[in-house]
Amino acid sequence: IMYLINLVTLIGFCLVKMTTKNQELTLLVLTPLPILAITIYTVNTIINKRSEKVQSLLSDLTTNAQESYSGIRVIKSFVQEKAMLGFFTKNSEAYRQNAVALAKTEAIYFPSMTLLIGLSTLLTIYVGSKMAIVDPINNVGLIVEFVIYINMLTFPVSAIGWTASMIQRAAASQKRINEFLQTKPEINDSKALSTHIPYGKILFDRVTFTYPHTGITALKNVSIAIEPGEKWMLLGKTGSGKTTLAQLLLRCFQPENGSITWGGHALDTIPLHHLRKCISYVPQDGFLFSDTVANNIAFGVSGQANQTAIE
Template structure:
């Protein structure tokens, strides 16, 4: 239970739902136990009145005895029904307090976990896959809720009912009480193990179903490739194989479930037989009445369901504990990137300086940067170029403080970046990532994502500056067009330009382009860069690119090679140096002329 102890703060928070719920459990069980005594009295009344009825045979009073007997039975029946109604009312109140409490805690726990996700650093997301994070905030939290709701409710219900029933049984006859409950522990243990088998096989079915769904989704996503390579038959056979595994797991679960209910009924029936047999001996000995046997049978029947639930609840608590352990692992993860206690919230002017910065990705051990140094003055345009894997995107991540440098220092306007308030700093930075991501929302909302208060005029101006306005107006619904999942309705170039518009609408003090012009043609690129020059006049810009044509007008150019700065200067200086930059330029020039020749 040590992992579940984390939830105690929620139980305390909703104590005014939990405490009344426990009270309702006690009252509902009281109305469940009392009818057994009424049935005993009714049974004894029947015996006595039958004897009296025969005693007055042939006399006029026989009909009076019959009438009183009928009215008494009617009264007993009405009392049992009345108590059942009262019990139902309190059972309803019990569920309305305890089950609703569990739903409130589920809501709080999901929000707490999701909010914690938002604060965790990028390295956390590199170490953990999306499916696992989703499972912890959905499946694991749902299992914990089952412990907080049905788990607490059935446990308290079982405990109260068991204590009440055993007390009344012992007060009548201790020997009979002992024999009546003798098979019940065996029933609880049996149900516990059968439930574990059911849970284990159910989880395997869920895993298989998840795999089957992923297979189908992947196939439909890549249907063009499947058809192009004429692999439909192969895919069908793979699907049949996956479906067969799912069928086998489902049949295995069905066999266990088929065994479960007959076994439960056998043990319940065994308790009833023992009650009748031992009770009959006690009646002959004169220690109890026949009505007591009927009373005990009712008690045994009442105990059956709670004892059945005991095995289920034990399994449920074990699963909840395992899930809460997984949740705690994430909740106890401390963000590596945090604002310091006395964080600075100074306005950003745009001066960026890297001093001997080296960076190694945790987990992989890959060294992305080695002793990188450069300086960007406020209002300058810095360009970074290099081959794939040279460390260009890592510089963008470090400038945004998605990661902290392994060594060296990064200064923003002369202040160490670690001393700045993260939210305040990032709110003044416009970032366009290499891997464009659009939300499944309207184009308007995607552009204004970082500036939710932006007017329609600002959104349209940003779209024009990103050279995507005409494309948007060509859609039937214009800016209200829904982009679909990850922007699937837009082309690669359109998605990149919408992403650029999203950064421009913020009117940032620092703009970082991480190779985001690769999917647009040269003329569109020039149009975007000319708009950028007007919008970012007097503001700092960092453009990461692999095309020399994109960056040749930059104030300062850095050439990266294997994580090191191998060259830097203006376009003309680097061309005259005849080094790596000039080599890249000539190769790209040849590639461009070759493509023109093919056309």
């Protein structure tokens, strides 16, 4: 805010003083400024689009690299090193071309601003010299004064262009962040009415679930009743639906058909926080956060877990 007030004050001061001294010369000197404003708007639009493209390509490049590192064993097992290298090379080249195009745009942008500001100085000297020939006593000092004002305006105008360029880059990055922040979860508490802690019989009543992205039906008309205090073990081959049952109970997914109730209450009427707080779930795919072993073990425990609880 301080810099903004400083720029506005400086620009206003220069324009007022210039207009007071000589209105005709002021209009001639400021002639390149509308062109500069159009240039800033046009180039910033281009920078925004290219920055957005560069951010997207960088995301694809890093994703490609991360998948290659994580799945290196699979890649080597299927002898796909050359294919993955080809994908990475293609993504790298696309990123390089767009990054160079963005750099070229910015490389032309700032010298163009300096050129237009320099034209104002040239106009001042050219028109002012003609005026000085007619009346050297009164107009020589006026020329010097106008040149000083233009030099004082050089930094504010350049700062506006530089700031506009930074804003466009930030806007492109923020747009990608907003895509995640504004994504609404498919599973929510829109129907949640009960605030009680779930307890009682867990009932799967003719539950059917098909994974939407693959079309694989993991469960079909499955009915299970688990009474309080009972212990169950689900056995089955890979893909038989064991994990799907657990994830449906956690409401990671919504059943396609049928219903799931806990203590006589439908799961979608129980707030997610209360539901998942009452379930201990160990996923089959392990994941470690960048933290101590103790904190990873105590993840999800309310408050500070003591050493005995961790052991």
